[in-house]
Amino acid sequence: MQTSRMLPILTLLGAVHLMLVIAGASYIDLSEFGPVGNALNYYGEMSGSNKSYGFFAPGVGAQARTRFEVIDAAGKSTLVSLERSSSHEADLRINNITGQLTANDGEEDTDDQDAARDLRRSVAASLAGKVFGRYRGAQAVIVRVDEFNPVDMPEYRQGLRPKWEEIYQAKFVQDTGIMGVPL
Amino acid sequence: MRPSKHHMISNVTRFFLAPASAKPLAALRIGLALTLLAQAYFLRLEILELFSSTGYLQGALIHSFHIPGTPTTSMFAAWMSRLSLSEDLTILLLGGAYVLSLVFMGLGLYTRASSVVAWFLHWTLMNSNDSTNYGADLFAQVFLFYLMLSPAGGAWSLDVYLGRTSPAPTSAARLSLRIMQFHLCIMYLASGIEKASGLQWWNGQLLWRALSMPIYKQYEMSWLIDYPFLTQLGGWSTLLFELGYIIFIWPRRTRRFWILAMISLHLGIVVFMGLGIFGVLMAMLTPALFGVSPEKGVLAARECAATTSNLQRGLAASPLVSSSAT
Numbered sequence: 001m002q003t004s005r006m007l008p009i010l011t012l013l014g015a016v017h018l019m020l021v022i023a024g025a026s027y028i029d030l031s032e033f034g035p036v037g038n039a040l041n042y043y044g045e046m047s048g049s050n051k052s053y054g055f056f057a058p059g060v061g062a063q064a065r066t067r068f069e070v071i072d073a074a075g076k077s078t079l080v081s082l083e084r085s086s087s088h089e090a091d092l093r094i095n096n097i098t099g100q101l102t103a104n105d106g107e108e109d110t111d112d113q114d115a116a117r118d119l120r121r122s123v124a125a126s127l128a129g130k131v132f133g134r135y136r137g138a139q140a141v142i143v144r145v146d147e148f149n150p151v152d153m154p155e156y157r158q159g160l161r162p163k164w165e166e167i168y169q170a171k172f173v174q175d176t177g178i179m180g181v182p183l
Numbered sequence: 184m185r186p187s188k189h190h191m192i193s194n195v196t197r198f199f200l201a202p203a204s205a206k207p208l209a210a211l212r213i214g215l216a217l218t219l220l221a222q223a224y225f226l227r228l229e230i231l232e233l234f235s236s237t238g239y240l241q242g243a244l245i246h247s248f249h250i251p252g253t254p255t256t257s258m259f260a261a262w263m264s265r266l267s268l269s270e271d272l273t274i275l276l277l278g279g280a281y282v283l284s285l286v287f288m289g290l291g292l293y294t295r296a297s298s299v300v301a302w303f304l305h306w307t308l309m310n311s312n313d314s315t316n317y318g319a320d321l322f323a324q325v326f327l328f329y330l331m332l333s334p335a336g337g338a339w340s341l342d343v344y345l346g347r348t349s350p351a352p353t354s355a356a357r358l359s360l361r362i363m364q365f366h367l368c369i370m371y372l373a374s375g376i377e378k379a380s381g382l383q384w385w386n387g388q389l390l391w392r393a394l395s396m397p398i399y400k401q402y403e404m405s406w407l408i409d410y411p412f413l414t415q416l417g418g419w420s421t422l423l424f425e426l427g428y429i430i431f432i433w434p435r436r437t438r439r440f441w442i443l444a445m446i447s448l449h450l451g452i453v454v455f456m457g458l459g460i461f462g463v464l465m466a467m468l469t470p471a472l473f474g475v476s477p478e479k480g481v482l483a484a485r486e487c488a489a490t491t492s493n494l495q496r497g498l499a500a501s502p503l504v505s506s507s508a509t
Binding site for chain 1: 199200222225226228229232233238239240241242244247248250252253306310312314315316317318321322324325328354355358361362365366369370371372373374377378380381382383384387388389391392393395396397398405408411414457458459460
């Protein structure tokens with residue numbers, strides 16, 4: 001078929017694609033529309049047309065960081081992080097992974113809460129395992145997640161300063177798994 | 184048919200389908216390839232940590248962060264294990280193929296094939312660990328998909344130099360360009376509306392808070408406390424540029440200013456928030472798609488007009504154009 005003959009079809013497909021982009025940007029979940037919706041959703045995954053664009057919107061919330069307290073056989077502890085500062089791009093992605101330790105904190109459904117807690121514990125164990133791998137002499141690793149809440153300008157003028165606050169902690173020892181429980 | 188309708192159809196047809204040079208698409212192709220190659224370089228030491236089941240998310244846990252039903256590195260690893268290739272080697276091979284496809288895509292060599300491979304492998308890597316993705320990956324995915332389908336090898340490419348692809352203006356290039364331009368407009372409008380719904384963008388708190396976040400903090404900016412109007416101005420400007428994009432990027436009078444505004448906005452993100460890849464990728468999109476002319480001079484423009492007229496006659500009978508005219 002000649003390209004010029006296909007142009008109306010291509011134009012129509014382009015229009016449909018842009019409709020899907022609008023639906024994605026409007027947070028419309030196409031999977032609610034049965035098999036056709038599922039197919040469109042899959043197309044959205046392939047093309048990126050199902051994505052939304054709420055970067056830094058409606059505002060900036062808290063930031064989490066994860067650090068690991070490595071305890072050796074002599075009981076000496078050292079605070080380390082997974083980020084190796086090879087590049088900011090790499091550190092950003094590692095921060096996204098460790099951010100899973102605070103993901104889905106606000107789940108209201110009990111089953112979802114349980115699933116989120118199980119996932120957090122698995123992620124914490126996995127990250128601790130990675131730290132054990134990097135620090136061969138470690139006897140125990142404590143995963144510590146802190147949260148940074150920025151302070152608004154009026155509060156800052158009154159002398160309030162932002163600070164890190166611990167929101168999650170789990171201790172892992174060689175061979176025996178989790179010793180402590182999250183805060 | 185009344186002249187006004189005829190005129191409208193003619194304008195709409197010309198707007199979407201008048202043959203255009205592939206130069207804007209080529210600018211996007213080269214810019215995206217360079218940005219993603221830089222990203223691959225920055226992540227070269229972490230690829231196994233991010234995607235392997237012996238990385239940060241160990242064992243079966245990595246599967247919890249796969250996007251269901253989509254190709255992943257684990258899937259390839261399972262296939263390659265039949266050839267006695269390890270998971271790590273499989274991921275390194277996929278990463279190598281991805282980099283190679285970006286090099287070919289950037290050079291415009293086997294442009295269509297390399298764009299397909301780059302899109303597919305980028306998608307595969309995104310699906311393999313959803314927890315690590317962020318905005319830069321999303322936009323790369325969107326525009327790799329478009330490049331794969333558009334005639335992006337029709338300008339500034341080795342394919343043209345070697346005579347494998349014609350540099351002649353095509354309707355497909357114009358249509359591809361328009362779809363990408365509209366996508367950018369929708370994206371900035373949606374982003375602007377969401378931002379405008381939050382008080383922080385209006386009262387100047389957003390920039391103040393964002394610049395104080397340790398993950399983004401590049402410089403000591405607490406001096407801004409004495410100049411609150413600067414953070415407020417920054418918030419309002421961002422809203423203006425994003426919400427106004429869909430209107431002011433089109434007229435020639437305002438286009439140049441809006442292109443400069445979007446470049447400044449995104450380079451500001453690079454400088455003040457350290458989001459290098461994201462900022463550069465975003466800063467590149469608007470000048471590539473709105474700043475590079477798709478016209479090829481007067482002669483080509485005349486040819487465009489003639490072809491458009493022919494196309495219009497053909498399209499007038501089609502359901503698409505008929506419905507828009509009624």
